[in-house]
Amino acid sequence: MPAEDPKKKDFETVYKEIESAVRDIEEGKLSLSESMALYEETMKKIQSSKKMLRKMESRIEEISNPS
Amino acid sequence: MNDLNELTTKENNRALSVSEFNALINGLVSAAPVLVEGEVSNYRDIPGRNFCYFDIKDKNSVAKCFQGFWQSSKVDLENGALIKVFGYPTLQRNGSLVIDVREIFIVGEGELMRKYLEMKEKLKKEGLFDEQYKKELPQFPQNVGLIAGKNSSAYHDVTAEIKERWQGADIIFHPSKVQGIYAKSEIMRAIQYFNKKKPVDALIIARGGGSLEDLQAFDSEEIVREIFASRIPIVSAIGHEDHWTLSDLVADVRAKTPTKAAQLAVPKKQDISERLDYYMRQMGMITKHKIDDVQNELGYFAHASKMKQQSKINEIKANIDKILEAGRRSVCSVIEGSFNEMDIFERSLKLIHPQNVLERGFAIVEKKQKRVTSIKDIDCNDLVITTLQDGYFEGTINRKFK
Known part of the structure; x- marks a missing residue:
């Protein structure tokens, strides 16, 4: 079942987290140590998202007996 | 009872009742549906009744038609309009042979356009095309449903484009007739199928243009209401700029072509990848500025401590520089481990601030x-x-x- 693939399921969540982290860092309200910790965490997320992108594969399923 | 021979030979001593006779004839004539084209005449729609009668005729002949509105939707017909009726020949109890109408197709372009505009006005008044009801498409659908003709170019265009742009979505294809007498019911069934049994993240209905007559199913009230009721956001690529079908107008997003529909339904992998690279650079740059700011702010008061920590800060800054230069390479491991020390450093700077x-x-x-x-x-x-x-x-x- 394609919908159950946990890696794909995660992509949107991870991407949204990255977007929000970059926003937080851009806003500049974090302390230096907070923003550096967030920077490090987000870098890891970006790396894993890029890996997910490389691994993606579309399948086509045809409904042969629709009822 | 179903076999005329059997009745007339084996039971020839017994006369058939009239009802038996009618049932017998019905069994024979209504076995297969017919599609008949002719001009409407003698249209009788009795107000308050759930059915109507009319005739269709050509130069020489007339056929009687009966339409029950529980079986097919009412189409306001005018005498003289050219139509095709699809239905089952039926002998009624009063002895008249009628076509029991299941579907009416308007033939003349002028008449079709008039009906289209009428229906458009009606549905618009009801608010079915209002922006407020349009559902938003997900940014990263995991699966996309596709309703299109089997082996149609619409099918090929959509699947090819999704595979090209974004490999992260599976395509669930529900083949359907997209014109002709079975189009309407098959499309409706397909939309229902996805909503009830296969709740995909987005649904594309694609056909890729056609004449007003070809697209008739997509202008029908039933399909428009089905699309409106769909819980799954729908992208349509049916009509074209010269003629958006009512299905296009009610869809959450409409596309000019099946390829465009695919582009609207899924993101482009390259764009997302570039976006991630941008975030990487952006974060590095801001974090570097932040270090500079903290240094400037506290540096004056922290000569002694600063000397000791300067090398650490420079090291981190150099690493961020590397990230910025390397762009898309993975270098985050380089700076790993530096942060606890940074934290302690920042706190110590604050402690020795004169105000403290x-x-x-x-x-x-x-x-x-x-x-x-x-x-x-x-x-x-x-x-x-x-x-x-x-x-x-x-x-x-x-x-x-x-």
Whole structure:
């Protein structure tokens, strides 16, 4: 079942987290140590998202007996 | 009872009842549906009734038609309009042979356009095309449903484009007739199928243009209402700029072509990848500025401590530089581990900030705008300024001790 693939399921969540982290860092309200910790965490997320992108594969399923 | 031969030979001693006769004939004539084209005449729609009668005719002949509105939707017909009726020949109890109408297709373009505009106006008034009801498409659908003709170019265009742009979505294809007598019911069934049994993240209905007559199913009230009721956001690529079908107007997003529909339904992998690269650079740049800012802000007060930590800060900054240069390469491991120390450093800088010291009850003594740190710098009768956490006072030295 394609919908159950946990890696794909995660992509949107991870991407949204990255977007929000970059926003937080851009806003500049974090302390230096907070923003550096967030920077490090987000870098890891970006790396894993890029890996997910490389691994993606579309399948086509045809409904042969629709009822 | 179903076989005429059987009835007339084996039971020829018994006369058939009229009902039996009618049922017998019905069994024969209604076995297969017919599609008949002709001109409407004698249209009788009795107000309040759930059915209507009319005739269709050509130069020489007339066929009677009966339409029950529980079986197919009412189409306001005018005498003289050219139509095709699809239905089952049926012998009614009163002995008339009628076509029991299941579907009406309008043939003339002019008439089709009139019906289209009428229906458009009606549905618009009801608010079915209102922006407020349009559902938003997900940014990253995991699966996309596709309703299109089997082996149609619409099918090929959509699947090829999704595979090209974004490999992260599976395509669930539900083949359907997209024109002709079965189009309407098959499309409706397909939309229902996805909503009830296969709740995909987005649904594409694609056909890729056609004449007003070809697209008739997509202008039908039933399909429009089905699309409106769909819980899954729908992208349509059915009509074209010269003629958007009512299905296009009610869809959450409409596309000019099946390829465009695919582009609207899924993101482009390259765009997302570039976006991630941008975030990587952006974060690095801002974090670097932040380090500079903290250094500038606290540096003045932290000479001693700064010397010790400067190398650490420079190291981190150099690493961020590397990230910025490397762009899309993975280098985050380089800076790993530096952050705990940074945290301690920042806290120690704050601790030695003069304000913190003053708050703890200490004072700063200055003579001629220079800080006094040794008794040797002081002589009797010197004027000194003493700063506390919330103000300062002047005084003259009376005596000094060592």
